Amino acid sequence: MTRLEVRDVTVRFGGVTAVNEATIAADAGHVTALIGPNGAGKTTLFNVITGLQKPTAGRVFLDGHDITHTPTHRRARHGIARTFQRLEAFGSLTVEENIRVAADAIRSKNAKPAQVTRELIRRIGLERYAGVRADAVPTGVARLVELARALAIDPALLLLDEPSSGLSQAETAAFGELLRDLAAQGRAVLIVEHDMPLIMRVSDRIHVLDRGVLIASGTPGEVQADPAVRKAYLGEDEPPSDPNPTMAMPAVVEMDEETFVATYAGTHAAPPTRVAEPAAETETETESEPEPESEAESEAVPESEEPPPSPDGAGPRSGGWF
Ligand SMILES: Nc1ncnc2c1ncn2[C@@H]1O[C@H](COP(=O)(O)OP(=O)(O)OP(=O)(O)O)[C@@H](O)[C@H]1O
């Protein structure tokens, strides 16, 4: 069932066309990926879906209902939740409090916010960080906090903007399993991610944006074999005779339950960077009074740890993407 449909959406910032007549969909029960080089328009499209950015043209539908002009907080109540590329955790609150804020926000749906919070902490493996301030946990853990906070509203559509950056290899493997699990529960999961092995492993369908234009949509196998995609990522004019030398579909992830539990039970390695955003400047879309302009602006600022987009919106064209 089509849960999300983005139809012919265009977003212009002055002279820059960030998204150009893009049409994508995300189905319930599926993991759908949105990929593309830096500056392709992925985060901008997420902002349009969540209502933080008004499209210049085009429409957004949730379960067939036109939500193009629905305010952000009402979209959250209709079951859209997201995580941010630039972390938006409340730095001065603990991990547990960050999740509880979201669970409380939809108290009518969550009969027991405290219980929902505890279960999410256990499920995502955040027990050892529950009482730690969000600005004192490793970046990868903070991303999991954002994921838990998004899940606290029991979303029907979950949007994840580069959720695996900061996670170790083992954590990323477990994270892939979690994504499949979330989709198996009937949610539509739409993920923006640069980790191509992860994307190829977990996605049912992939949309590829390049400089704001949708250049391909299909299964992982179809997308990897698509000449336009290869050209966008690798600068290739023709597909190589070997059908897939560098983009072979990874085997289905093999992870036993013990490894999965161990990974999500608090064995997170601490990467060097830490969450820096002060609480006063952060806000979730579950809040009742969102500030679309400032949120959209903040998402446009490249993270210090990310390579900045080039002025023309084109990204790197190296084989490293795959
Ligand atoms: N608020 C804004 N004002 C002006 N230009 C913007 C704004 N937000 C995004 N852009 C531009 O729109 C284009 C698309 O940016 P966007 O952040 O959506 O790309 P992205 O695909 O998410 O890239 P990345 O992979 O680096 O996160 C870029 O050229 C960017 O500089």
Ligand SMILES: [Mg+2]
């Ligand atoms: Mg982005």
